[in-house]
Amino acid sequence: EVQLVESGGGLVQPGGSLRLSCAASGFIFSDFAMSWVRQAPGKGLEWVSSISGSGGSTYYADSVKGRFTTSRDNSKNTLYLQINSLTAEDTAVYYCAKPSGRYFWAPLDPWGQGSLVTVSS
Amino acid sequence: QSALTQPASVSGSPGQSITISCTGTNSDVGGYNYVSWYQQQPGKVPKLMIYDVTNRPSGVSNRFSGSKSGNTASLSISGLQAEDEADYYCSSYRPGSNTFVFGTGTKVTVL
Numbered sequence: 001e002v003q004l005v006e007s008g009g010g011l012v013q014p015g016g017s018l019r020l021s022c023a024a025s026g027f028i029f030s031d032f033a034m035s036w037v038r039q040a041p042g043k044g045l046e047w048v049s050s051i052s053g054s055g056g057s058t059y060y061a062d063s064v065k066g067r068f069t070t071s072r073d074n075s076k077n078t079l080y081l082q083i084n085s086l087t088a089e090d091t092a093v094y095y096c097a098k099p100s101g102r103y104f105w106a107p108l109d110p111w112g113q114g115s116l117v118t119v120s121s
Numbered sequence: 122q123s124a125l126t127q128p129a130s131v132s133g134s135p136g137q138s139i140t141i142s143c144t145g146t147n148s149d150v151g152g153y154n155y156v157s158w159y160q161q162q163p164g165k166v167p168k169l170m171i172y173d174v175t176n177r178p179s180g181v182s183n184r185f186s187g188s189k190s191g192n193t194a195s196l197s198i199s200g201l202q203a204e205d206e207a208d209y210y211c212s213s214y215r216p217g218s219n220t221f222v223f224g225t226g227t228k229v230t231v232l
Contacts (some may be wrong), residue, residue, distance in 0.1 A: 035221070037167075044210060044224075044225055045161075045167065045207075045221060045223040047220065047221040049136050049213075050220075050221065052154060057219075059219045095167075100169065100178070102173065103173035104219065105155050106172075107172040107173075107212070108157075108167075108169065108212075109168075110168045111167055113166060
C-alpha cells in the first residue's frame with residue numbers, strides 16, 4: 001500500500017524558514033516524480049512544485065519561485081520542500097502527492113494527509 | 122499561471138444530474154488531454170475522480186463522467202447522492218512549462 005506521510009509543519013514567524021518532509025513507502029520511490037500542492041485555509045488547491053524521479057529536474061509555480069526549493073533523497077524515500085522568506089500568504093496545508101503513473105504528467109493519486117504551516121507573529 | 126475557471130457553486134436534488142465546467146486555454150485544457158478532476162469532501166484529502174479528460178480510476182462510480190470541448194472541460198455527476206456533496210477541482214498539465222494548474226474549485230450542494 002502506498003503511504004505518504006508529511007512532517008515538519010508548524011508556526012513560523014514572517015520571514016522565517018521551514019523544511020517539510022514527505023516519507024514515502026509502498027512503491028519504488030525513485031521511479032516516480034513527486035509533487036507538492038498547498039491549500040490555504042478555506043481556499044482552493046494550488047500546485048506548488050514537482051520534481052523528477054532522479055531529482056535532476058524541478059519545477060515551481062511562479063508564486064513560490066526563488067523562495068521554495070524541492071529536493072528528494074531516494075536512498076531515504078523522502079521528499080523535501082524548503083520554504084524561505086515566509087509570508088502570511090504561505091499559510092496553508094501542504095500536501096505531497098504521487099503521480100498515478102510513471103510519466104511526469106500523470107494525475108496525482110494518492111495524496112498525503114498534509115502538513116499545516118502557519119505564518120504569524 | 123492563472124487558475125482554471127470553475128463556477129463557485131452548483132447544486133441539485135438527489136437523483137438529478139449536474140455538470141461542472143472548467144475553462145482554460147490552448148496551453149492547457151484545450152491543447153491536450155491532460156485534464157483531471159478531484160473530489161475533496163470536508164476535512165478530507167483530495168481524491169482523483171477522472172483523469173485524461175474521460176477516464177475513471179478503479180473504484181470510482183460510473184455516475185461520474187468527464188468530457189471536453191475546446192478550452193472547456195466538464196465533469197458530470199448523474200443520479201446525485203448526498204455523499205457527492207463536496208468541493209470539486211479540475212486540473213491540467215501544461216507541457217510547455219512542465220507545470221500544473223488547478224481550477225478555482227466548485228462547491229457541490231445536494232439539496
